Amino acid sequence: MKSEELTVQTGGHGGVFDITADVAGFASGQGDGLLSVFVPHATAGVAVIEVGAGSDQDLVAAIDHLLPAEQGRWRHEHGSPGHGRDHVLPAFVSPSLTIPVVAGRPTLGVWQSVVLVDTNVDNHSRKVRLSFIEG
Amino acid sequence: MKSEELTVQTGGHGGVFDITADVAGFASGQGDGLLSVFVPHATAGVAVIEVGAGSDQDLVAAIDHLLPAEQGRWRHEHGSPGHGRDHVLPAFVSPSLTIPVVAGRPTLGVWQSVVLVDTNVDNHSRKVRLSFIEG
Amino acid sequence: MKSEELTVQTGGHGGVFDITADVAGFASGQGDGLLSVFVPHATAGVAVIEVGAGSDQDLVAAIDHLLPAEQGRWRHEHGSPGHGRDHVLPAFVSPSLTIPVVAGRPTLGVWQSVVLVDTNVDNHSRKVRLSFIEG
Numbered sequence: 001m002k003s004e005e006l007t008v009q010t011g012g013h014g015g016v017f018d019i020t021a022d023v024a025g026f027a028s029g030q031g032d033g034l035l036s037v038f039v040p041h042a043t044a045g046v047a048v049i050e051v052g053a054g055s056d057q058d059l060v061a062a063i064d065h066l067l068p069a070e071q072g073r074w075r076h077e078h079g080s081p082g083h084g085r086d087h088v089l090p091a092f093v094s095p096s097l098t099i100p101v102v103a104g105r106p107t108l109g110v111w112q113s114v115v116l117v118d119t120n121v122d123n124h125s126r127k128v129r130l131s132f133i134e135g
Numbered sequence: 136m137k138s139e140e141l142t143v144q145t146g147g148h149g150g151v152f153d154i155t156a157d158v159a160g161f162a163s164g165q166g167d168g169l170l171s172v173f174v175p176h177a178t179a180g181v182a183v184i185e186v187g188a189g190s191d192q193d194l195v196a197a198i199d200h201l202l203p204a205e206q207g208r209w210r211h212e213h214g215s216p217g218h219g220r221d222h223v224l225p226a227f228v229s230p231s232l233t234i235p236v237v238a239g240r241p242t243l244g245v246w247q248s249v250v251l252v253d254t255n256v257d258n259h260s261r262k263v264r265l266s267f268i269e270g
Numbered sequence: 271m272k273s274e275e276l277t278v279q280t281g282g283h284g285g286v287f288d289i290t291a292d293v294a295g296f297a298s299g300q301g302d303g304l305l306s307v308f309v310p311h312a313t314a315g316v317a318v319i320e321v322g323a324g325s326d327q328d329l330v331a332a333i334d335h336l337l338p339a340e341q342g343r344w345r346h347e348h349g350s351p352g353h354g355r356d357h358v359l360p361a362f363v364s365p366s367l368t369i370p371v372v373a374g375r376p377t378l379g380v381w382q383s384v385v386l387v388d389t390n391v392d393n394h395s396r397k398v399r400l401s402f403i404e405g
Contacts, residue, residue, distance in 0.1 A: 001302040001405030003370055003377075032136040033405075034171055034233075034268055036304055036370050040379030042320040047226035050177040054210030055222035061210075062223050066201060066336060075324030075331075087325035088332050091317035091363050091387065093226050098233050098304075098368050100138055100171050100266040107138075107264055109175030117226065129377055131370040133304055133405035135136030135168075135268030167271040169306055169368075169403055182361035185312040189345030190357035196345075197358050201336060228361050233368050235273055235306050235401040242273075242399055244310030252361065270271030270303075270403030 002030070003131040005040075010126055014119035016049075016056040019128060023114045026130045027101045033134040035106060037097040037114060040127055043086035044118040045093030050111040063089065063119060079122045086120045093117045101132065137165070138266040140175075145261055149254035151184075151191040154263060158249045161265045162236045168269040170241060172232040172249060175262055178221035179253040180228030185246040198224065198254060214257045221255045228252045236267065272300070273401040275310075280396055284356075284389035286319075286326040289398060293384045296400045297371045303404040305376060307367040307384060310397055313356035314388040315363030320381040333359065333389060349392045356390045363387045371402065 004026070008017050019037075027035055037046050049055050067085040074084020097114070100107045108114070118126055139161070143152050154172075162170055172181050184190050202220040209219020232249070235242045243249070253261055274296070278287050289307075297305055307316050319325050337355040344354020367384070370377045378384070388396055 001304070001370070003302065003372055032138065034136070034169065034266065034304065036368055038370050038377065040377060040382065042318075042379060042381035048177070048230050049225055050211075050222050053213065054219065058209045058211055058219055058223050059226050062202060067332060074328045076320070076328055078323065084324065084328055087320050088328050091319055091329050094229060094364060094367065095318050096368050097229065098171055098231050100136070100173050100264055102138055107173065107175060109177060111177035112175065112230075129370055131304065133268065133403065167273065169271070169304065169401065183312070183365050184360055185346070185357050188348065189354065193344050193346055193354055193358050194361050197337060229364060232364065233306055233366050235271070235308050235399055237273055242308060242310060244312060246312035247310065247365070268403065
C-alpha cells in the first residue's frame with residue numbers, strides 16, 4: 001500500500017478546501033484499486049461535492065444551521081466558543097472516504113470534487129492521509 | 136480489481152432506489168474482499184437502510200426537513216427550483232460505501248439493503264460504480 | 271482478508287460505544303492495508319469522534335434534535351415508540367467506515383476514537399464486523 005500525508009493550509013477559518021488535484025496526483029501512475037482519503041483529526045471530515053457554483057458555501061451554511069456553533073449548546077467546551085459542534089461534525093461528515101481508481105484515475109464524476117470539510121477555526125493547517133491499495 | 140458501472144432508472148423523481156440485488160450479483164462468485172459502491176454524481180449518495188417498512192419514505196422526508204428544497208435558500212441556483220440542496224446532500228449521505236464480502240456474499244445484516252439516494256429530479260437515470268478488491 | 275465479528279454490549283440504552291481498542295487489537299500484527307468497520311444492523315452506524323470530553327453526549331443530543339424519536343413522526347412503526355428514527359440514522363451516520371493501517375496500527379489522530387453509534391433501545395447487544403485487507 002502506498003500511503004502518505006498531505007498538508008492543507010486552512011488558514012484558521014472554517015470551510016471547504018478542494019483537494020481533488022492532490023487526490024488525482026496521488027493516483028496517477030497507479031493501476032486499478034481503491035483510494036482511501038482519511039482525515040486524522042477529530043473536527044473535520046471529507047466530502048465529494050461540486051465546487052465553484054455555490055455549493056461549497058451552501059454546505060458551510062447547512063452545517064451552521066444543522067449544528068450551530070453556539071456557546072452553551074455543547075457539553076464539549078474546549079477551544080473557541082461553539083467549538084463543541086466541530087467535534088460532532090465528523091459523525092455526519094465522515095473523515096473517511098473510499099474512491100475507486102481505474103488505470104490511475106479516480107472514477108469521479110464530471111462535477112465531483114474531493115473536499116476537506118473543516119469548521120474548526122483553532123487550527124491553521126490540517127493533515128489528510130491518502131492511501132492506495134492495488135487490486 | 137473487478138469494476139463496472141450499473142445504470143439505475145430513477146425516472147426523474149427523487150427517492151430511494153434499492154440496488155441490493157445488483158450488489159449481491161456483482162459479489163457472487165468472488166471470494167473474500169472489499170466491495171466499493173461509488174456514485175459518480177454530485178447530487179446523490181448511497182446508504183444502507185431497511186426498505187419496505189416505511190423507512191425509505193422516512194429518509195426522503197428527513198432529507199426534505201433537514202435540507203429543504205426551497206428556492207432562494209441555496210446559493211447554487213442551476214436546475215429545478217431548490218436543486219441547490221441536492222448538491223449539499225452528498226456531504227451528509229456520502230456517494231461512497233464499502234461493504235465486506237465473505238465467500239462471495241456481502242456481509243449485510245438481515246434488514247439491510249443498499250440504496251441509491253437521489254433527490255435530483257432533473258435526471259432520469261444514474262450510474263453507480265461497483266468495484267471488488269480481493270484480499 | 272482477515273474478517274471477524276465483534277459483539278458490543280449496549281445494554282439496551284442508546285448511545286455511543288467506544289470500540290477503538292478492539293479495532294487496534296484487530297490491526298495489531300498486520301502490515302499495511304485498509305481496515306473496514308461495518309455494522310450489520312439497520313439501526314446503527316459507526317463514527318470517528320473524540321470521546322471523554324462531552325462530544326459523545328453532544329452527538330446523542332444532536333441526533334435527538336435532528337432526528338427526533340417522536341411517535342407519529344415516522345412511517346416505520348415497529349418497535350419502541352419513535353424507533354422509526356433509528357432506521358433513518360444509518361443514512362447519515364453510515365454503518366461503514368474504512369481506516370488505513372500502517373505497520374499494524376490504525377492511522378487515527380490523537381483525539382480520534384472509533385465508536386458504534388446505536389440509538390436503538392430494543393436490542394441489548396450489537397455486532398460489528400472488522401475486516402483487514404493487506405496492500
